[in-house]
Amino acid sequence: MTTPTRTHVTGGIGTSVRRPDGVPKVTGNFAYASDLHSKDMLWGATLRSPHAHARLVSLDIGPALAMTGVRAVLTQDDVPGLPLFGQEEQDQPVLCDGTARYWGEPVAIVAADDEETAQRAAASIVAEWEPLAPLDNPERAADDGSTFREMKIRRGDQNAVGTVVVEGVYETASQDQAPLGTEAGFAIPDGSGGLDLYVTSQWVHVDHRQIIACLDMEPDQIRCHPAGIGGAFGAREDISLHIHVAMLSLATGLPVKMEYDRSESFVGHVKRHPSKMWYRHEADADGNLVKVTARLLLDGGAYAHTSRAVLANAAFFTVGPYRCDNVSVDAQAVRTNNPPCGAMRGFGAVQACFGYESQMDRLAEALGVDPLDLRRQNAMRGGDPLATSGQVIDAPLPTIEVIDALESIPLPEPLASDDPRLLPGGTGLTTPASKVVRGVGYAVGLKNVAFSEGFDDYAEARVVLTPAGVEVHTAAMEVGQGLVTVCQQIARTVLGIENVAVVWDDTSHIGSAGSTSASRQTQMTGGAVHAASVGLRDRILEEHGGDELRNDGVYREGKRVATIDEICGGGPVENLVRFRHPETFPPDKNGQGDVHAGFVVAAHRAVVDVDPELGLVRVVRVDTAQDVGKALNPQAITGQLEGGIMQGVGLAVMEELIVDHGVIRNPTFTDYLIPTFVDAPAVESRIIEAPDPWGPFGAKGIGESPTISSTPAVVAAIRAATGKALTRAPVRPQDIVGI
Amino acid sequence: MNVTITVNGEPRTADVVASESLLNVLRDDLDLPGTKDACEQGECGSCTVILDGEAVCSCLVMAADAEGSEVTTVEGMGEPGHLHPVQEAMLAEGAVQCGFCTPGFVVAGAHLLETNPHPSELEIREALSGNICRCTGYGAILRAFETLSEEGT
Numbered sequence: 001m002t003t004p005t006r007t008h009v010t011g012g013i014g015t016s017v018r019r020p021d022g023v024p025k026v027t028g029n030f031a032y033a034s035d036l037h038s039k040d041m042l043w044g045a046t047l048r049s050p051h052a053h054a055r056l057v058s059l060d061i062g063p064a065l066a067m068t069g070v071r072a073v074l075t076q077d078d079v080p081g082l083p084l085f086g087q088e089e090q091d092q093p094v095l096c097d098g099t100a101r102y103w104g105e106p107v108a109i110v111a112a113d114d115e116e117t118a119q120r121a122a123a124s125i126v127a128e129w130e131p132l133a134p135l136d137n138p139e140r141a142a143d144d145g146s147t148f149r150e151m152k153i154r155r156g157d158q159n160a161v162g163t164v165v166v167e168g169v170y171e172t173a174s175q176d177q178a179p180l181g182t183e184a185g186f187a188i189p190d191g192s193g194g195l196d197l198y199v200t201s202q203w204v205h206v207d208h209r210q211i212i213a214c215l216d217m218e219p220d221q222i223r224c225h226p227a228g229i230g231g232a233f234g235a236r237e238d239i240s241l242h243i244h245v246a247m248l249s250l251a252t253g254l255p256v257k258m259e260y261d262r263s264e265s266f267v268g269h270v271k272r273h274p275s276k277m278w279y280r281h282e283a284d285a286d287g288n289l290v291k292v293t294a295r296l297l298l299d300g301g302a303y304a305h306t307s308r309a310v311l312a313n314a315a316f317f318t319v320g321p322y323r324c325d326n327v328s329v330d331a332q333a334v335r336t337n338n339p340p341c342g343a344m345r346g347f348g349a350v351q352a353c354f355g356y357e358s359q360m361d362r363l364a365e366a367l368g369v370d371p372l373d374l375r376r377q378n379a380m381r382g383g384d385p386l387a388t389s390g391q392v393i394d395a396p397l398p399t400i401e402v403i404d405a406l407e408s409i410p411l412p413e414p415l416a417s418d419d420p421r422l423l424p425g426g427t428g429l430t431t432p433a434s435k436v437v438r439g440v441g442y443a444v445g446l447k448n449v450a451f452s453e454g455f456d457d458y459a460e461a462r463v464v465l466t467p468a469g470v471e472v473h474t475a476a477m478e479v480g481q482g483l484v485t486v487c488q489q490i491a492r493t494v495l496g497i498e499n500v501a502v503v504w505d506d507t508s509h510i511g512s513a514g515s516t517s518a519s520r521q522t523q524m525t526g527g528a529v530h531a532a533s534v535g536l537r538d539r540i541l542e543e544h545g546g547d548e549l550r551n552d553g554v555y556r557e558g559k560r561v562a563t564i565d566e567i568c569g570g571g572p573v574e575n576l577v578r579f580r581h582p583e584t585f586p587p588d589k590n591g592q593g594d595v596h597a598g599f600v601v602a603a604h605r606a607v608v609d610v611d612p613e614l615g616l617v618r619v620v621r622v623d624t625a626q627d628v629g630k631a632l633n634p635q636a637i638t639g640q641l642e643g644g645i646m647q648g649v650g651l652a653v654m655e656e657l658i659v660d661h662g663v664i665r666n667p668t669f670t671d672y673l674i675p676t677f678v679d680a681p682a683v684e685s686r687i688i689e690a691p692d693p694w695g696p697f698g699a700k701g702i703g704e705s706p707t708i709s710s711t712p713a714v715v716a717a718i719r720a721a722t723g724k725a726l727t728r729a730p731v732r733p734q735d736i737v738g739i
Numbered sequence: 740m741n742v743t744i745t746v747n748g749e750p751r752t753a754d755v756v757a758s759e760s761l762l763n764v765l766r767d768d769l770d771l772p773g774t775k776d777a778c779e780q781g782e783c784g785s786c787t788v789i790l791d792g793e794a795v796c797s798c799l800v801m802a803a804d805a806e807g808s809e810v811t812t813v814e815g816m817g818e819p820g821h822l823h824p825v826q827e828a829m830l831a832e833g834a835v836q837c838g839f840c841t842p843g844f845v846v847a848g849a850h851l852l853e854t855n856p857h858p859s860e861l862e863i864r865e866a867l868s869g870n871i872c873r874c875t876g877y878g879a880i881l882r883a884f885e886t887l888s889e890e891g892t
Contacts, residue, residue, distance in 0.1 A: 018830055025838030026826035026845055028773015028813035035772040180777045180785055180839040180873050230777070230839030231873050262778045421861045480837025480874045635833040635879075642876035643836065669782035669871070678868045680877040 008550065011500075012493035013697055016635030019485045020502065021478070032228035033200045034184035034259050041186075042071055042111040044248045044258035045118035046241070047125050048267065049100035049107055052134035052662025053337040056098050056127060061108060064121040069113035072251040073121070079247065081216030085239050087206055089148075092303040092340075094214050094243050100129070102302035102337055103663045104267030111248040111256050134337035134662040138276065138299035141334035148300050148307040148333040151315045153388050153591030156326035162282025162290035166362040170279065170355045171728040172711075173656035174299075175272040175647075177344050178674055181230015182265040183240040186257050187249035194221035195246055196506070200229045202236040202343075202477050205512035214243045215250065219507075222246070226504040232479035233647065234343030235269040237517050238305045266667030270305050270342030271657060273298040273333070275314070275351035281359045287367050289324040289378050292387065296331040298341070298351065305342035307333040312453060313348030315591065319387035320356040321399045321446035321601050322378040327387050329591065337662045343517055345647060345707045349447045354729055357443040357712035361719070372407060375444055376400050382690075389587060389595045396690035398627050402603040403444060405625035405686040411440065412607055412621055412682075424609055424616035426678060431611040438620075439610060441716025444603040445709030448596040449692075449701040450520040454586040457597070459521070460511035461528035463491060463536050464574040467565050469499030475506070476513030476525040481703055482636040483521045487529045489632055490696050494533035496549045497564075511578060519600065519701030522632065523692065528579035530696035536575035540567055581694055598692060602626035602705035604645065604713035606652075606681075610721040615733030617718060619649050619679070622710055625686040629700030634687065637702060641685045644706025650675050651707075652714035656730050742806045746771065747815030755802040762786045762797040764805075765812060773813040773842050777871075784870030787843040788812050794850040796869075813842035816849060824890075825849045828883040836874035843870045848884055856891045858884065 011017040024030035061073040076083055076095040083097065084090040096107040108125050112118035135141055185199035194217065201207050204224040212222050229236065241258045249256040260268045280293040296314050300307035315331040344350075364371035379399035385392050415422065418433045425431040451457035462473040472491050478484045488500040513525045537549050544562040546554035554562040567573060581597040607620040622645045631637055647655075654673040658665040666672045691698025711729055719726050722736055743752045744761075746769060753768040760779075765771045765788070774797060775785035781796040788797045789811040797810075817823035822830070825848045835841050844867065851858060851866040858866065863884045864877075872880060 016833065019833075019835065021838070022830045022835050023819050023822070023826075025835045025841050026813075026822065026829055027816070027818060028771075028842045028845075029819075030838055031772075032775075032839065034776065035766075037767075178873055179837070180775070180783065180871065181837065182777065229837065230775070231837040233873070262780075419861070421865065427865075482836070639833050639836055639875055639879055642878035643874045644876070646876035647873075668780060669778040670780055674871055674873065676868045676871060677864045677877050677880075680864070680881075683876065683878055 009492050009496050009498050011489060011498055013489045013632045016633055017485060017489060019482055020488065021484060030228055032181055032230050033186060033198055034181060036186040036198055037257060038255045041255040041257050042113060042252060043115040043118040044245055044256050045110045045122040046106050046244065047108040047122040049096060049103060049105040051100055051129055051131050052103040052136065053132040054100045054129040055132060056096055056100065057130050058128040059108065060126040063124040063126060064110055067117065067121045067124065069117040070110060070121045072111040072248055073108060074247055074251060075108045079214055082213045085210045085214055085243060086304050087238055087306060088308055089304040102339055106244065109244045109248055111252050136336055136338055136662045138297055138334045138336055141336045142297055142332050146335045148304050148335055149311050151311060151331040151591060153315055153327060153329035155388060155390055155592060158328060160291045160326040163285045164283045164366050165280065166359060166366050167280045168359055168362060168727060170277045170358055172275045172351045172354050173730060174274040174659060175344060175651050175655050176266060176657055176672060177233035177235035179231030179233055179235055182260045182262060183268050184259040185241050185245040186255065187245045188255045189249055189253055195249055196223050196225060197242065197246055198225045198227035199242045200227060200236050202232050202479060202517055203515035204475050204507055206515065207239060207242050208507045210239055211243055211246055215246060223506040223508045225506040226475060226477055229477065229479050232516065233345045234517060237343040237515055238270050240268050262669060263667045266664055267339065270340050272344035273300060273310055273341040273351065277351065277355040279355050279359045281363050283363055283367065287369055287374050287377055289322055291326040292319045292324050293328045294318045296329065298333045299336055299338055300333045301336060301338045301340035303340045305340055307341065310348040314352045316388045316595060317349045317352045317446055318356065320353060321380045321444055322387060323380050323384050324387040329388060338659055339664060345644065346704045347518065349445065349708050350711065353443065353445045353708045354712045357709065361716055372403055372442055376403055388591060390592050391594050391596060393599060395598065395693050397599055397601055398688050398690040399444065399601050401688050402601055402625040402627060405688060406603045406605050406623060409623045409684050409686065415609060424611040424618040425614065430614055431616055435611050435613060436609045437612055437721040439608050439717040439721025441606045441713045441720055443709035443712035443716060445705060447519065447600050447705050447708055449523055449598040449600055450518050450581050452584050452596045454584055457514055458578050458580045459513040459524035459528040460578045461525055461532050462510060462574055462576040463529060463532040464572050465536060465568060466572040467568050469501060470495060470497050472500060472502045472529055473505045473510055474502065474513050474525055475510050476521050477516040479516050481640060482633060483525060485636060486522055486526055486632050490526055490529045491533045494530060495537050497551050519703045522699050523695040523701050524579060524581065526696040526699060527694065528577050531579050532575045532577035535577065536573065540573065600627055600700045600702065600705050602709055604710045606713040606717040608714060608717035608721060610718055610736065612722050612736060615736035617653055619653065619681040619714055622649060622681045622713065623684045624706065625688060626702065626705055627688045627690050627700060628702050629692040629695050630689055630698035631687050632697065632699050637687060638685060640703050641706045642683045644703065645683055645710045646675050646680060648707045648710025649681060649714055651729055652711045653730050740803060742802055744805050745809045747811055757803060759802045760798050761800040761802045761805050764802040765797060771812050771814050775839055775842055777839060784843040784847060785840055787846045787870065789846060789850055794847045813845050816845050823849060824887060828887050832879045832883040834875060834879035834883045840870060840872045844880060852887055857888050860885065
């Protein structure tokens with residue numbers, strides 16, 4: 001990309017310009033999906049399975065229908081079209097098909113005049129169940145061949161052996177995205193048999209495809225609108241209440257609103273896959289990796305969702321950002337009766353990173369070398385093959401640079417205070433400073449950007465110049481990360497025009513932007529906005545014989561030759577672009593091939609104070625260095641790095657869905673703990689800019705990396721403080737104390 | 740039953756049922772959706788309002804118990820063009836991402852600064868520990884309030 005940076009336009013790339021939705025958000029005026037309403041609307045509610053696995057013997061909706069104010073009660077028999085949905089594989093019933101396969105599976109839906117009536121009506125439905133034994137053990141599911149996908153990676157000499165060998169078995173728990181806004185949707189009939197749908201989403205076009213299939217409708221009859229969203233982190237990538245709210249609205253001919261409360265949200269969206277990983281690393285006497293052998297097991301829960309892609313990420317990043325010529329990986333995503341799993345920030349790379357970074361520390365210890373030196377020695381650089389797939393991407397990968405930058409950040413002073421707010425256990429006054437042991441741990445993580453394995457991954461954007469300014473039209477979901485700001489900045493810089501507004505189009509007005517996931521939108525929708533802006537600018541310059549576009553028109557050699565009104569004399573001028581990243585390919589039978597479009601690398605260092613007697617921890621600092629390609633908005637990047645780290649800290653020390661025979665035992669914010677302000681470590685970050693070959697201005701997607709290596713860094717620090725093996729995340733007090 | 744509450748300086752009356760929370764009445768009956776509903780059990784602070792001078796989770800207050808009270812919500816904390824200093828500082832520091840927790844931080848943070856104009860870092864952390872943010876990691880929010888603390892707003 002050789003587009004020059006316009007110095008005369010304010011709010012362009014490289015500046016920490018404020019987000020355009022900031023004022024509505026701080027004043028309470030931003031409309032989230034849960035805020036939408038109309039006077040004549042009905043409320044929807046859902047009856048869910050009380051069993052993780054059971055046969056539905058009978059279902060009597062009569063009591064609900066008999067209630068005053070109830071307008072519709074629908075079951076699987078009422079689904080107009082395909083009774084199944086799913087992003088990759090359509091395997092999940094819209095409503096229970098006679099067998100419940102997970103706890104909380106939707107069975108029937110109700111629309112009523114008010115929320116309380118809807119909920120009471122749903123509760124009044126009489127369901128008779130024959131409980132069945134839940135398949136809740138993923139290892140048993142693997143033995144039974146109950147899998148969504150199995151992958152085999154074989155690269156290099158399978159008989160290669162090293163002189164120093166370390167083995168380990170690692171586990172990570174299921175994590176909830178816990179976005180603060182719960183699932184919410186609003187369906188409005190259009191009077192012609194169709195609907196406008198406003199539902200929390202990360203990808204309205206893939207929702208739309210599934211919704212029209214289940215409703216048996218033509219594409220233009222259903223319009224999915226980007227709606228205001230209170231966080232996502234993967235929880236919105238799959239269908240939740242979308243089809244239900246649409247069915248209720250079609251059945252009643254009235255607007256219908258549905259909104260999950262927190263406990264329903266915990267069962268209403270997919271989770272991070274819990275994992276178990278068996279690792280064997282072999283190195284030569286000098287510390288060079290010779291062979292990595294691993295088996296990875298991810299529990300996908302009851303339905304497929306994105307398990308296939310999550311597994312691929314875990315498998316391809318089994319070794320991390322390290323060179324190794326001989327690799328063997330067997331990976332399975334299994335189907336159980338546990339809560340369905342899908343996307344969460346890091347998407348398979350989180351689990352693998354906990355495994356390989358734990359192993360790198362073990363290997364360093366076995367070799368008697370510095371753990372960072374071992375990582376530098378084996379670091380994968382631009383032009384090196386990925387250890388698993390063998391793919392070489394001709395782009396910079398500053399693995400050593402991020403390690404060096406991280407190491408250059410000063411360590412904090414030793415704990416010198418008895419202030420309980422600085423101690424493990426906090427104001428619970430459990431831990432005197434004299435009992436505290438401090439540990440420092442490091443981890444480095446690798447992640448792909450955008451969709452892989454041959455997926456036709458594209459993003460559409462339309463850039464329009466009007467006399468009133470520039471409009472960027474897209475269906476890409478802004479979930480809080482700041483895409484809306486980055487789109488403005490890119491358009492400003494390319495066009496030289498400051499007044500840029502981002503307009504969210506529904507599915508009938510623009511093509512797909514793809515998912516707001518996989519760290520992809522800055523590069524994909526950003527790439528589309530960049531290409532559309534470049535095309536528009538060049539066309540205008542050519543038409544008017546200019547060499548520069550500015551706020552007030554076209555200039556040639558510093559003199560204006562056409563005003564904006566003159567450019568738009570025949571109406572708005574626009575350019576629509578469908579942007580694709582470099583082609584990727586499915587792996588061959590040995591997992592080899594050009595599977596990915598790009599990589600991003602980050603490193604984290606955690607400093608943790610531990611009370612080894614009580615098993616309490618305080619994460620003091622988590623510092624980071626990350627490659628961002630090109631910093632389009634430094635403040636927004638800092639926000640991603642700090643926020644992502646906090647989710648990694650959560651998985652390291654407190655966040656765990658407790659699932660007992662398929663039943664979630666802690667589906668509330670009282671029992672599922674999320675880091676608060678007093679849990680939050682200080683963060684210092686170093687941004688490395690190694691330009692990406694196809695990202696706009698060299699930018700890379702950055703959203704997931706902060707969550708990937710922060711977890712193993714924190715656990716490594718607790719290991720350093722305690723000397724315990726700690727092979728499971730999150731680390732619980734009993735793991736430290738050893739009871 | 741009818742309940743009359745002074746909300747953002749204006750007396751407002753709503754017909755409430757006994758089990759209804761102040762949060763519900765604000766959002767559904769008084770058309771003030773800025774106060775957010777995220778956990779319904781007082782764990783996340785998204786529904787924070789000022790009730791007779793105290794910062795409370797409005798999901799834990801029965802609307803009927805608020806009869807005769809004065810309530811300030813985020814809608815009463817400033818407006819476009821005339822932002823409250825907390826709102827301005829949060830925007831300046833990039834402390835807003837998805838924004839769902841933001842109304843709660845604005846209200847709780849303004850209350851903190853009224854009661855303690857120069858809070859230390861640890862005082863800021865502790866005072867706002869009842870407000871969960873899932874996006875920012877709290878770093879930008881801390882920087883916003885440290886700036887306000889230095890200025891003594």
